Amino acid sequence: MQPLSHLESFVRSAEAGSFSAGARQLGLTPAAVSKNVARLEAGLGVRLFQRSTRKLTLTESGERLLLQIGGALGTLADAMAGAAEAGGQPAGTLKVSMGQAFGRTYVVPLVGEFLARYPAVVPDWHFDNRQVDLVGEGFDAAIGGGIELTPGVVARELARIHIVAVAAPAYMAGKPVPEHPSDLAAFDAIMRRSSPTGRVRAWTLRNAAGDEGAADAKPRLVFSDPEAIAHAAMMGLGIALLPMAFALHGLQSGELVRVLPGWYADSGPISLYYPSKKLLPAKTRVFVDFVVEKFREQRFAARMQGI
Template sequence: MNLLQLIRSFTRTAEAGSIAGGARVLGISAAAVGQNIARLEAHLGVRLFNRSPRALALTDAGARYLQQVAHIETDLARAHAAASEQANEPAGPLRIACTRAFGRHVLAPMLPGLQRRHRQLQIELHLSDRAVRHAEEAVDASIRIGEQMHDGLVARPLARIPFVFCAAPVYLAQAGVPQTPEQLATHRCLLYRFPTEGRLLRWAFTREDGRYEPSLAPAMVSDDIDALAELAAAGAGITRLAQFVAEPYLRDGRLQAVLADGPGWAHERMQVAFCVSDRRDFTPRVRALHQHIQAHLPSAWQV
């Protein structure tokens, strides 16, 4: 009897809320998952689920058992990594989750150099602006901005990246150049919306009297930073971009920076963190990734 296989069928079914959902995650048939759960119940001598034609719910014993076995796979993966990475040489799969813009513009160009240094790494990069769950999605490490963090992660500050307020020269010629944050209220503003939460990412400044968020009436909204950059370049209005997104547009003149830090106020910066689910997850692979990113970030961004 493969007890780990039975436990996996149980935990995936509990997470999905149905045998069919657990089967989809595992990539096996629903019949096989049902048989595995039945074998596990027989082995334990308790019923783990209450079943009806339309519902599946954990019993009290099932809920207690799930609490005890939920981290078995993660612990086994850590043990396997510790045993397989001989002499602390990074090797094996390294699954990284990252916000889309940072991953596309900053992280992806760095990763070939990491793999050239450590030929045995098998790197997978997953880009998403939603809250990625490390254990459930087999993620080794993630790079998130402060607004996309969630409880339970071990986060190490990685970078503080400047924001740039910018617009197309043709827009500024027509609408004028804002001189203070308060003047943004009279401009067409292009804002980012978090795709999973639906809330807008507010623009903020630090002033001597505290944090200030100007009143804005969004002209356009998108859940993709690169789309906002293109909208701004086409003359749609003013947007706020991370420096690594804005730089190519500023260099070729498609966008013009406005609202540089002024007397008594300054832009907030993007806070970027390197995250794992547990301190024990800093395996040689994850440490190599962390060190490589730190070594290749611009010095002005480093914390």
């Protein structure tokens, strides 16, 4: 019978598409994972991968083996992780990805209470403004918006995020009050450039009555970071169209006010993503339940809609 470490190195590398990605998940070096797979191939007497400098491709034998053992090995690993939890309590390293500003503002303040509840869990949190490959990069969970639901990943919606027009009171002083999104054309705007596309974002706002209007503001500044846009708006440099997650602090402090109250754009949900496993590790399960509980207590969904 082949050692479990050899089989696990094969499965992780096959699922992730490279020895280096498989090694990151296993906490090994790429050389060690490659050697484990080579020993597995030697023991079985078959070639499992076609290797090249650019990619790793499964052979027909490799595809057959992955299909036969992939799910069973995952179930076995989850069961072993559950059995190893200290004193029956959730334990282990919890690898989570989240946006930089969002994580600092909404998730980091919760970590003290989380550690008090689950002292054997070690948060290993990555603050990245990018979409991660949850399974391929070995994350236990991720918090964000627009992450692709690849096979084996589920999403639990935390809130739908509204885009609202905001400005500093000093900037609006003495200016006519806009009543329709088209009125924003008369004001300086702090616009956002989308990092994935490189385009300046254009928004169509709507109200409760179902009316719609394009926010055709003239760019005065163009930033790619919504947190920077919020700071520029608080400096009185123009009107900004911001997700409520980034506008809320300024609105609560009085450094920002709503322009066109009642008008908004829906930018989609922010969700908690995690692998869809039958035996979800306890450290992941309690983290998911904890975040959902705390966000519900704080009326996060309502606040993200300006309610």
